[in-house]
Amino acid sequence: MPELPEVETVARLVRPDLEGRRVRAVRAFWPRTIGEHSEGEFAALVSGARIARVWRRAKYIVLDLERRGRPAGQILVHLRMTGRLHITPGRSQPRDHERLRLSLEGGRALSFIDVRKFGRVRFMHSAEGLFRALGPEPLEEGFSALWLLQALRGRRRALKPLLLDQSFLAGLGNIYVDEALHRARLHPLRISHKLSAQAVTRLWAEIRATLSEAIEREGSSFDRFYRTPEGQPGSYQHQFQVYGRQGQACKSCGSTVVKFTVAQRGTHICRSCQRAPRRVIISRP
DNA sequence: ATCCTATCCTGGCTGC
DNA sequence: TGCAGCCAGGATAGGA
Numbered sequence: 518m519p520e521l522p523e524v525e526t527v528a529r530l531v532r533p534d535l536e537g538r539r540v541r542a543v544r545a546f547w548p549r550t551i552g553e554h555s556e557g558e559f560a561a562l563v564s565g566a567r568i569a570r571v572w573r574r575a576k577y578i579v580l581d582l583e584r585r586g587r588p589a590g591q592i593l594v595h596l597r598m599t600g601r602l603h604i605t606p607g608r609s610q611p612r613d614h615e616r617l618r619l620s621l622e623g624g625r626a627l628s629f630i631d632v633r634k635f636g637r638v639r640f641m642h643s644a645e646g647l648f649r650a651l652g653p654e655p656l657e658e659g660f661s662a663l664w665l666l667q668a669l670r671g672r673r674r675a676l677k678p679l680l681l682d683q684s685f686l687a688g689l690g691n692i693y694v695d696e697a698l699h700r701a702r703l704h705p706l707r708i709s710h711k712l713s714a715q716a717v718t719r720l721w722a723e724i725r726a727t728l729s730e731a732i733e734r735e736g737s738s739f740d741r742f743y744r745t746p747e748g749q750p751g752s753y754q755h756q757f758q759v760y761g762r763q764g765q766a767c768k769s770c771g772s773t774v775v776k777f778t779v780a781q782r783g784t785h786i787c788r789s790c791q792r793a794p795r796r797v798i799i800s801r802p
Numbered sequence: 803a804t805c806c807t808a809t810c811c812t813g814g815c816t817g818c
Numbered sequence: 819t820g821c822a823g824c825c826a827g828g829a830t831a832g833g834a
Contacts, residue, residue: 633811
C-alpha cells in the first residue's frame with residue numbers, strides 16, 4: 518500500500534505539472550474524500566490559489582497554496598490504501614473510482630482516484646500542528662542512530678507496532694516494516710527498550726536503506742492498485758525479502774518464510790534470521 | 803502506557 | 819455458475 522516510497526514517488530511525478538499552476542474549480546464525486554468541508558467550501562478555499570510547492574511529509578502529499586504571493590493554506594492528500602493521483606485532461610467524464618477533481622489553469626486537472634474510498638484530500642490553513650505530532654522523517658538528518666536508540670529506550674513496545682506508529686516514526690507501513698526488520702534480523706515482537714545498541718544501529722541503517730532503495734525503484738506494485746501518476750508500476754516488489762513470500766525460501770538462509778499476525782497486521786518473517794524474543798507467545802495466523 | 807477491537811470500503815478470492 | 823463470507827490495510831476512536 519502506499520507508504521513513504523510510493524508517496525514520495527507520486528509527489529515527485531506530479532510536481533512538475535502542479536507547481537506554479539492555479540486551481541480553477543473543484544468537483545467532489547465522493548464528498549467524504551474532502552472530509553469536513555463541503556464541495557462548495559472546499560472550492561471557495563482553493564479556487565484561484567496558486568500551487569506554489571509540492572512536497573511530502575510522512576505519507577501526506579502536500580500542496581502549498583498561495584494568493585498574491587502569500588501563503589493561503591495547504592491541500593493534504595493521503596492515499597491510504599488504494600488512492601492514486603493522475604494528471605488528466607480537464608474536460609473528460611469522471612473515470613471509474615474518481616473521487617475528486619481539481620481543475621487547473623491551462624486545461625488539465627489533478628484527479629484523485631480511490632477504489633476503496635479511504636483516501637482523503639483535506640484543506641488546512643496550516644498543517645504545522647498535524648506534522649508536529651508526527652515522528653521524524655526516516656531519510657532526514659533528525660533520524661539518527663542515536664535518536665532511535667534513545668527513542669526505543671523510552672518506550673516498552675513491540676518493534677512492529679511501534680514502527681507502524683506515525684507519531685513515533687513517520688512514513689513506514691506494513692510492507693517496509695517487515696522488510697526493514699528482516700534486513701536488520703530483528704523479530705517484530707522484540708521489545709523496544711531491550712535492543713542492544715548494535716541491533717538499533719542495524720535497524721536504523723536498514724530502515725534507511727530499504728526506503729532509499731524503494732524510492733529508487735519508484736515504490737512497490739504487487740496488485741493493480743499502486744501506480745505512479747504516469748500509470749507505471751514500481752519495481753521494488755521484486756526486492757522483497759519476506760513480504761508476501763510466506764511458504765517460499767528466505768533469500769538469505771533458505772528457511773521458509775512464515776506469515777502470522779502482529780498488531781492486527783499480516784506479518785512476514787524468517788524464523789531463523791529473526792529469532793523470537795524469549796517468553797513471547799506468537800499469535801496464530 | 804500499551805494493547806485490542808471496531809470502523810471505514812471495495813473487489814478479489816475461497817469454499818460450498 | 820452463483821453466492822456468502824473472508825481478507826487486505828492506514829488511521830483513528832473508544833474501551834480494557
